Amino acid sequence: MSPMDEPGTQTTPLDAPGRSPRTDQAAQDAVEGDGVQHMKWWGWGREGVAFTHQDKPRLRDFVLENVGVDLDTPGRPALDFDELDVPASRAPQGLLDALGAAAGAGHVRTTPMERVVHTYGKSLRDLLRLRAGDLPRTPDVVVYPGDEDAIRGVVDAVADAGAVLIAFGGGSNISGSLHPPADEERPVVSLDLGRMNRVLEVDEESRLARVQAGVLGPDLEDQLGARGWTMGHVPDSFTHSTLGGWIATRSSGAQSDKYGDIADLTRGLRVVQPGRLVVTRPVPSEATGPSVREMLIGSEGRLGVITEAWVQVHRLPQNREIIGYFFPSFEAGVAAMRDISASDASTVLTRVSDARETAFSFATSKASKGLSHLVSSGLKEYLRRRGWDLDAICLSFVGFEGDADAVKDDKSRVKKIVKAHGGIVVGKGPGTLYDQKKFDTPYIRDYILDRGALADVSDTAAAWSGLLPLYRHVREQADAAFARVGVKGWVMCHLSHSYHGGACLYFTFAFRQTSETPLVEYDVVKGAIQQAFVDAGGTLSHHHAVGTEHARWLAEDISPAGEAMIGELLGAVDPDRRLNPGAIVG
Template sequence: MNSPISAREVKRHKWWGWGLDDITFRWDNKPAFPGFAKSKIGMDLEKLTPAPEPQLSDYEVPASRLGAEDRAALAGIVGEDNLLDDDEYRVVHSFGRSVIDLFRARTGDFARIVDAVIYPKSDDEVQQILAYIVEHDLVAIPYGGGSSISGSVTPNVNEKRPIITINLGRMREVISIDDTSGLARVDAGVYGPDLEEQLNELGWTMGHFPDSFTYSTLGGWAATRSTGMQSDRYGDIEDIVRGLKVVRPDGIVETKPIPGRDSGSSIHEMILGSEGRLGVITECTVRVHRMAENRVVIAYMFPDWESGIRAMHAIARSEVHPVFTRLSDGPETAFSLSMLKEPKDKKGEITRKVQDTLFAYLRKKGWDTENEMCMSYVCFEGSKAQISREQAAVKKIVKKAGGITLGAGPGAIYDQKKFDTPYLRDFLLGLNVFGDVSDTGTTWARINEMHSKVYDTFYAKLEELGIPGFFFCHMSHSYHQGACLYFTFAVPYANNEVMLEQYTAIKHAVQSEFQKHAGTLSHHHAVGTEHQPWIEEEVGPLGVKMMRDLYETQDPGKNLNPGKIVS
């Protein structure tokens, strides 16, 4: 069990970027990266100096709009130490970690920030807070870890009422575990690493590891329909969360952690993905699994994207049950190889020589190792015998598709570095380059078409804008009927005046292409405000009306995170 903590002890991001200051992206220990960056987006790292770290004192932070009487009443609920309204805490909680949010934060665009951050410790305190907010016509925004890239925690710039962020970081316990049923009751404010640490100590794991794992919470995952890297084995968050407790101004709604539901329209499903519009998720009952005896990530290589997709599809339809399958396309594979560090010892030098020899051999076989070759990772867990059987089966599938097996070495490196990518985005923004992602879910029948058409659209938009850029993609999160395509782009911009316009044009072009080919507006990054323009294409006008009617009926005063999902 965790010891009680105060508001200022709750983990948080730095105000202008991802994570804390002790981790930054370095390029000087990656010999191939400078040349790669110059060839793809014209960025000469040897001649560029990153912008200095932003200083909040350089900007004017608007005063809090929370009146003294309201402040005293809310502080009376949680204690004076657990209501914070100093500038840095208000700025941190006013932005997620989308490109737009980070750009606004780094340039001091504080036109509307939250007025106070409150840290409850119990359901009763949450309900008292919400009841007060509704009665006195304030606005509440629930906040998990602040890792949202869809505008889900960002206040409406036109909101005139005082805005209170509710941070559940003090509610962070694994309350109990039902060993027989494989269920755990968990406070929603627990961060991913803290959750796994508590479970692991007792021999359990939840198995949910999104890219944002280190700076996101269980409640945030449920409120945004998160998906983790290991969803092939452990499921998406809607598979993992079996019961919910949602605190509302007028009471508490609980859903039972049962294996079947025959009770009409699902309240449980209604709450998942609701982004605070229906209340504050304070507790989840989740599926947990005994920790695996062994774990290994094996790397494979394919001559091209189509070969790799054939293998991924075959694995999804086989009797093998991997923890995850991931396929990087040619451009992403080239990017990943450019990120390899300089060998530090003889073993590293030998590994690099073996790689060079292998790539030379593949080129003789006709592989395009610079543009088309695709790397894949497959993770196996279980007993040694089980892993051996599944590895053998996957090796056959890979070979039949024209690929080769590389082994566990590259896979181990991937597993160690899988949560580090957000720091690269901060680094790029400091050099006037915006990097972002757009993800979609699509069927196996349309996955290659989607991949190709989105590429065409991205580069057509760059040509229209007259600017360079780089685009890459991977496939992950395999299902029986399809998979996720996760696109990443990096585009340099000339100055701050054109950045948002260019970013929005590119992002909108990519997102619109998803809809043209029957993809989802996002596979696992929520709706918020950034994906809201496509919600009607996703669910239809009557679907939007149903959601709007639900939110307006349950929150007639628009006090609960208004403006998210549907306007």
């Protein structure tokens, strides 16, 4: 699927509000280098792909009422790239020569655009800093290696020069795992793996594929699909994230109920460290002491550069259905997801939104279509007769894959559980809409940011017994934080990624920017939500990694001794802090 075909988004002409033709051309020039496409330097996605509310008649009033921002306000123009004060490259000629010898001189870049594109990820903090021209430190050089030997040469050249190396995949990270420390005085090298984007082989008997780390999600699935296989890993960042990035951040995908998260899918790894290569075999299990594979998964570039991985693959399913359900309350929906996970039903995904997220979904529907059409006058009357509070309706999606008989049986089992918790079956329509809109959220965030609203996400996981208390605590703490900032705010949530013992809760929050220091306001709200996670027994992140954004809660999550163990591991492998210093543990 090409970027222009991303469901739910629309192409935007270069002269649309918030877009600068000179900015767009500069970005286009940058993405064509080395055949590696990058996202906009100032936002999410490719140039020309954007969200709009004009065909969603309920969204303007919804955002105005709940966030206090009028979407009809023209978008604030992005800075023209030429307005940025980009620090000069500090890369010494000797380092540039060594990098050129390793990767090829034509694959070593020091242009301002290349270095800005590789400075940040795509968190709200990253975008606010970029749009303010806040560039205290950029990489000094970007290198595009074509194979593992080139990476080994680059890593060794960096070590020999006393420089710093930060591995770069799709640039979609939202936890602050990519930017160089502002006070870093050593030369900084960004190692972009975008040229290493191939499925190298498929072991059909073992159902394993050997894949280069720089492959983007759509390219990976296209290559596997051509051979009749799928990895089944579909995070929200799927279109713009890479296999290596998924492994480095311990990613989960929407379909992890069936396929597992990236730690389940990754069986073998090859990782380059200064002067050596770490290789773990693609065996189904092992008893070889503390797991080296597990140490590398989630290491965020601190333990080396992932070059390739053996991953589990599955045959493409004969049938796929995403069915929508309504529940009278979030509590009922959570209980149903818990019972589905404990049942004999095989599902590919289980998700239920709270009433606020359901209302938002209704508001993002087009006229007379989608979710808003589902809540027709006839259905509303039927639900009223059943005693439902229409403002408390919670929308759920459950996915099924397999042969026709298996899907039919699983749907029947789930239907019984849904009915036992007071829910009703809505049908395939919402599921189709879910598949079309599941990659839209970052575009919506950028769209409302252009119009003065700050929006972000935070995710956690907890045991089934603690999910609802955690949910309520987060809601309370977020509302209290909005009050401290003095803004009208909105926080909503869905449950996803169900496990035997618990599930993920994924929160989205938004509020109107009211000062010239938006990061101060943002930190109050984001900090309150993250603190609520650990205070209520959840983890600091389910799948968005630690980075620098969440590092201050690490000791509360895994204990001070656990944090110290991670620091000791990183220090033993990289005593000079040459590999992505600052991520996870400073």
